[in-house]
Amino acid sequence: MTLTESNAFVSMASSADQDYPASNILDSSEKVFWMTTGLYPQEFIITFKEPIEFRHIRFVTSNVKRFVMFTTSNQEPKNFETIFEKTLPNNENNLQITDYTLDRSIDVRHFKCVILAGYDSFSSVHSLKFDAENSRMGKKY
Amino acid sequence: MVLLHGKLVVAGDMTVGKTAICHVAGNDVTAFPKSYNCTNMADLVLKQIRVPDSDDTVEFFLFDSSGNSIYLDSLKDAWVTMDMYCIVYDITDRNSFKNCGMWLEQLSQSRGDHNVFGVLVGNKKDKENYRAVSTQEGKQLATSRKMEFFECSAKDNKGIAEIFKHLASEFVSRYRKRIRTLEKMGRETY
Numbered sequence: 496m497t498l499t500e501s502n503a504f505v506s507m508a509s510s511a512d513q514d515y516p517a518s519n520i521l522d523s524s525e526k527v528f529w530m531t532t533g534l535y536p537q538e539f540i541i542t543f544k545e546p547i548e549f550r551h552i553r554f555v556t557s558n559v560k561r562f563v564m565f566t567t568s569n570q571e572p573k574n575f576e577t578i579f580e581k582t583l584p585n586n587e588n589n590l591q592i593t594d595y596t597l598d599r600s601i602d603v604r605h606f607k608c609v610i611l612a613g614y615d616s617f618s619s620v621h622s623l624k625f626d627a628e629n630s631r632m633g634k635k636y
Numbered sequence: 637m638v639l640l641h642g643k644l645v646v647a648g649d650m651t652v653g654k655t656a657i658c659h660v661a662g663n664d665v666t667a668f669p670k671s672y673n674c675t676n677m678a679d680l681v682l683k684q685i686r687v688p689d690s691d692d693t694v695e696f697f698l699f700d701s702s703g704n705s706i707y708l709d710s711l712k713d714a715w716v717t718m719d720m721y722c723i724v725y726d727i728t729d730r731n732s733f734k735n736c737g738m739w740l741e742q743l744s745q746s747r748g749d750h751n752v753f754g755v756l757v758g759n760k761k762d763k764e765n766y767r768a769v770s771t772q773e774g775k776q777l778a779t780s781r782k783m784e785f786f787e788c789s790a791k792d793n794k795g796i797a798e799i800f801k802h803l804a805s806e807f808v809s810r811y812r813k814r815i816r817t818l819e820k821m822g823r824e825t826y
C-alpha cells in the first residue's frame with residue numbers, strides 16, 4: 496500500500512467512461528487505465544489530502560503526443576506552476592513510460608496534467624507515481 | 637455506456653449543401669436553410685447522435701468548412717485535429733463531384749497524426765431530374781478511397797440520419813477496439 500492510494504484522489508477529470516475511470520490512474524497496476532473519450536486537450540487533477548513532497552515522477556500512457564504537468568501548494572487548485580512539458584514518440588502498440596526527476600523536491604497539494612495532443616482520437620493513462628527522491632531507497636508516495 | 641466526443645470535418649465545393657447537412661443532422665428538419673448563406677471560413681455545429689441499439693452516444697463537433705478555396709490554408713490548420721471527415725458533392729453538379737479528389741487530397745495533407753476515417757456524400761437527391769452524377773460513380777470513388785458512400789437530401793431530410801449513425805457507430809467501435817488492444821497488452825505484459 497503506497498501513500499498515493501490513501502492520501503491522493505482524482506479531484507477532476509475531463510473524460511468519464513465509468514468502466515475506465517480516472518481513479519485508475521492512481522491504481523498501482525498498469526493493467527487498469529483511464530481512457531480519454533475524444534478531443535484534446537484532456538486533463539485531470541490529483542489532490543493530496545496531506546501535502547506531499549516529491550522529486551521523481553513516473554507517468555505511463557498510450558497514444559499521448561504532448562502533455563504538460565503543473566503543481567500547486569495552494570489549498571485551492573489554483574495558481575498552478577508548470578513543472579514539466581514533453582512530446583512523446585508514437586509508440587502505438589506499447590505503453591509510453593516517462594520518468595522525470597525535478598531539480599529539487601517540491602511541496603504539492605494539487606497536481607494537474609494536461610494532455611495537449613494525441614496520436615489517436617483516444618489516449619489512455621495507465622499509472623502515475625511520485626517518489627520523494629530519485630533513488631531506490633526513496634520513500635514511495 | 638459511453639459518451640464520446642469527435643471532431644467531424646465537413647468539406648466540399650460551395651453550395652453543395654454542407655451547412656444544410658450539418659444543421660438538419662440529428663433530425664432537426666426545421667433547421668434546413670432555405671436561402672443560401674455562404675459560410676465564411678467555417679462554423680461549428682454541435683450535434684449528439686445515439687448509436688443504434690446501444691446506450692452509446694457521440695457528440696459531434698461539426699466543423700462546417702467553407703467551400704471557398706480562399707480559406708483553404710486556414711482551414712487546413714484547423715483540420716489537423718479532426719477525427720473524421722465527410723466530403724460532400726451535389727449530385728446535380730458534375731464539377732463538385734470532380735473536385736472531391738482535390739478535397740480528399742487537402743484533407744489527407746492536414747490530417748496530422750490521427751487515424752482518421754471518412755464518408756463520401758452525394759447531396760440534393762430530391763433533384764433526381766437534374767442528376768449529373770450516377771450513384772454508381774459515387775460508389776466507385778468511395779470504394780477506391782476506402783470511404784463509406786451515402787446519398788441524401790438535406791432538404792427532405794432523407795438519408796442524413798444514416799450518415800451520422802454510421803459515423804457514430806464507427807467512432808465508438810474504434811474506441812472499443814482501442815480498449816481491447818490495451819487490455820490485451822496488459823494481459824500479455826504481466
Ligand SMILES: Nc1nc2c(ncn2[C@@H]2O[C@H](COP(=O)(O)OP(=O)(O)OP(=O)(O)O)[C@@H](O)[C@H]2O)c(=O)[nH]1
Nearest residue numbers: 650651652653654655656672675703760789790791
Ligand atoms: N434541393 C436541395 N437544395 C439544397 C439541399 N441542401 C442544400 N440545398 C440548398 O443549396 C444551397 C446551398 O446550401 P449550403 O448548405 O449553404 O451550401 P454549403 O455547401 O454550405 O456552401 P458554402 O458554405 O458556400 O461552402 C442553399 O440554398 C440550400 O437551401 C438539398 O438537399 N436539396
Ligand SMILES: [Mg+2]
Nearest residue numbers: 654655674675
Ligand atoms: Mg456552408
